[in-house]
Amino acid sequence: MGCPVAGVLHGPDRPTRYHSRIDTRSRAAVLGRPRPTDLPALAITQFPLKLAARRMIAPTVAHLSFTRDDGQPLDFIPGQFIQIHFEYADGTATKRSYSLATIHDHAMGPGEAVDVAVSYVPGGAATALFEGMEIGDTVQATGPFGRFCLMPQDTNRRYLLIGTGTGVTPYRAMLPLLEKAIAERGVEVVLLMGARTPAELLYGDDFRAFADAHPNFRFVPCFSRELPADPHPDVRHGYVQQFLGEFAPGEGDIAYLCGNPDMVDAAFEALKGVGLPVPLIRREKYVSSK
Template sequence: MAEQFPLRLVSSYMLAEAVRHLVFERADGLPFVFAPGQFIQVHFHYADGKPTKRSYSVATIGAGDASPIGQIEIAVSYVEGGAATALLANLMEGETITASGPYGRFCLFDNDANQRYLLVGTGTGITPYRAMLPQLRKVIAARGCEVNLIFGARNEHELLYDADFSAFEREVPGFRYYTCLSRHARSLPRTQDRRGHVQLLLNELAPSAEGDIAYLCGNPNMVDESFGLLKEAGLPVPHIRREKYISSK
């Protein structure tokens, strides 16, 4: 069983109407080391005393490698009647929770030799890609590969970390940031905005079995449908890396 440790809330703000960004530090003063793309688990108890836990990707923009970070940032979606929502929505600065981790292998691999990454996310499934930005900068510079980030949301108000991804696109040649809005277009549309779901844009980008590695994170239906699309395009299964985000009460 992984070691548990206390996290103290440093600050927070609303990313969207139903998504809160929380910034923690380890209350025990020990360092936290993670690989971009990994997640932590928050441990707590139901009202009846039964223990439970929820998983949250680390959104912290660190050094781009497995170096200690001073703060652990996560994005939390509010679920009506959810036990984790009751805990994290009402958490005040200075209060502590219990966590463990990091976990997971939804990470960039050192031995990748592909020509392009297709990074697809919906909702809070976009958070691991925020943590990957420094690493992606290094990969693009070192290998000259292209990175296409595809973010699916209902409207522009649900584009979490939109300013971070937009700024990175301006700074880093080789990085393209696409948005797919299923309900309402932006008030000021961008060239790489699309209407509809991310699967349509995947088709537009013509996935290549020879040159692409794809990452899928977020809504399980999106992940499953995109996985099928990419397999039909010929991508080998090891080149389609998945992480499903399931809302739990």
């Protein structure tokens, strides 16, 4: 996490996370701007989100854009998530958590949209909710929450970002802060991103464009099943954890792990095995249930 927190679970249809909200002083420090006065209430008070846009970015993943429908801003630190509140068919209250994927380099104002990536799961309650929504419909939400963030006190030489599936959404939101870190302190960044096929690679165009524009950022897609027809030289065939040796962290490097629990566990053990201290491994697991 932004500060290491173990045992964090989150899923594409039923994400559940067991970490606390980053406090507002840290929010201001991370983004280098005044602290929004309404942020403390966001963690405990539900607010309406209106669906502004929807598009499929993979066969079973939707990119959804929402705006707050109460005239207030929804600001967040890249790496944080929101919770969507709704009811099962029997009226039982439930909620799901979704990492915010919005690329932004400023304090979000009223009416500005935030983005999430939602994996559609057959028979999933949240899947039914989102598939049934029309543009302009609203849902209730809380947040932002979470500490899976870049920290302003970081002095590392390199970030090693590892993600699978919708676990790459926090990294998309982090791009402006990574750009700032590259410019201000010459940090290097390697993003190892896992997918089964090219069609399931989320936000690949965004990451490739960022890598092309920033020599210190290396984007390494890892495909476990099918390779692209004309693969980039940085494309790999296999699982992300298979290539940790190629990009083994050095002293003081910081690693982020996000996505499939098996991948997170395997990568965590591998990174410990090569001597990376546990406090420098920030992780978040995504698990799915109906």
